[in-house]
Amino acid sequence: KAGVTQTPRYLIKTRGQQVTLSCSPISGHRSVSWYQQTPGQGLQFLFEYFSETQRNKGNFPGRFSGRQFSNSRSEMNVSTLELGDSALYLCASSLDGGGGPNEQFFGPGTRLTVL
Amino acid sequence: AQSVTQPDIHITVSEGASLELRCNYSYGATPYLFWYVQSPGQGLQLLLKYFSGDTLVQGIKGFEAEFKRSQSSFNLRKPSVHWSDAAEYFCAVGHRGSTLGRLYFGRGTQLTVWP
Numbered sequence: 133k134a135g136v137t138q139t140p141r142y143l144i145k146t147r148g149q150q151v152t153l154s155c156s157p158i159s160g161h162r163s164v165s166w167y168q169q170t171p172g173q174g175l176q177f178l179f180e181y182f183s184e185t186q187r188n189k190g191n192f193p194g195r196f197s198g199r200q201f202s203n204s205r206s207e208m209n210v211s212t213l214e215l216g217d218s219a220l221y222l223c224a225s226s227l228d229g230g231g232g233p234n235e236q237f238f239g240p241g242t243r244l245t246v247l
Numbered sequence: 248a249q250s251v252t253q254p255d256i257h258i259t260v261s262e263g264a265s266l267e268l269r270c271n272y273s274y275g276a277t278p279y280l281f282w283y284v285q286s287p288g289q290g291l292q293l294l295l296k297y298f299s300g301d302t303l304v305q306g307i308k309g310f311e312a313e314f315k316r317s318q319s320s321f322n323l324r325k326p327s328v329h330w331s332d333a334a335e336y337f338c339a340v341g342h343r344g345s346t347l348g349r350l351y352f353g354r355g356t357q358l359t360v361w362p
Contacts, residue, residue, distance in 0.1 A: 136290070163348050174355065175337065180348030188349045222290055226348065235281065236350060238290035 134159065136225050136239035144245045150211040153242045157204050157225030163187075164206040165236060166198060169220040178221075181206050182228060210244075218246045249274050251340050253353035261361045262330050268323040268356050270338030279341035280321040281350065282312055286334045294336075297321065308332070333360040 137156045145151050157164050165188075166178040177190040181200035198208040204225075210217055220243050224236035250273040260266055272278060279298050283291040295306025302314040312323045321338060338353040 165348050165350075167350075167352075175352035177349050177351070182348065190349070224291075224350075228348070235293050235296050236348075237293065238283070240288075240290045 136223055136237055138221075138223050138239040138242050140242060141240065142243045142245075144247065145213050146247050147213055147215060149213050150209060151213060151244060152207055152209045153221055153223075153244075155206045155208075155223030155225075155239060157206070157223075158237055161225035161227050161237070162204055163226045163228040163234075164200055164204065165224045165226075166206070166208050167222045167224065168192075169222055169241070170218075175222070178208065213246045215246050217244065219244060249278075249340060249342065249351050251338055251351050251353040253336075253338055253356050255356045256354070257357045257359070259359040259361060260328050263327050266323075266325045266328045266332070266358070268336050268338075268358070270321045270323065270353060272319050272321065272338075272340045272351075274319075274340060274342065276343065277316065279343070280312075280314060281339040281341065282306065282310070282321075282323050283337045283339060284334045285337065285355075291337065294323070328358075328360055330360045330362060333358055 139154045163182045165180040169175045180188040184200045195211045200206045220241040222241045223239045226234040226236045252271045281296045282294040285291050294310050295304050297304050297314045310325050335355045335357050337355045339350040
């Protein structure tokens with residue numbers, strides 16, 4: 133079974149631009165979560181989508197948004213990029229069978245550099 | 248507020264030596280507990296998880312962890328470290344209830360293995 137895939141793997145943008153990152157979960161997984169990883173703040177939760185609906189949201193500004201499609205694929209968008217948005221963005225999927233928590237399986241991440 | 252503490256930022260051990268990585272959490276009830284490992288430039292790989300039941304859990308690559316409710320700890324252990332275990336290790340906590348899709352991570356412990 134294929135793992136979580138994220139595209140692109142690397143991105144370089146300039147301040148003020150916007151960016152869209154894509155995540156394809158493991159087949160059959162319905163929950164997709166996004167995390168930002170930086171040396172200064174560590175791993176921080178951005179948001180989670182389940183059945184095309186945002187179910188949880190972390191403490192990030194409105195410049196960070198996401199969505200999920202009917203095939204469970206997810207995208208996240210960052211508008212008006214700032215230097216501090218440079219980070220590894222990780223996507224994770226889980227089965228979410230409803231009986232309790234399911235472990236999250238992570239993709240390789242998208243490394244975003246903002247110049 | 249929920250928190251996960253990994254007191255050791257960096258640990259160095261010799262190959263073949265035993266290893267223990269510490270993790271403490273702050274949460275009002277028994278959380279779901281995870282250990283992940285991250286190699287440079289990679290996403291997170293799940294090593295093991297604790298949901299309920301036996302407090303000593305076995306994971307992949309010869310790792311085990313023990314949940315101690317009285318100490319709010321979930322320490323990771325390995326009896327004999329291999330050079331390939333050098334990586335960064337993250338402890339994570341998930342909550343029962345509406346925040347199923349969200350994990351709270353510790354800041355990580357970087358493991359260096361001497362030959």
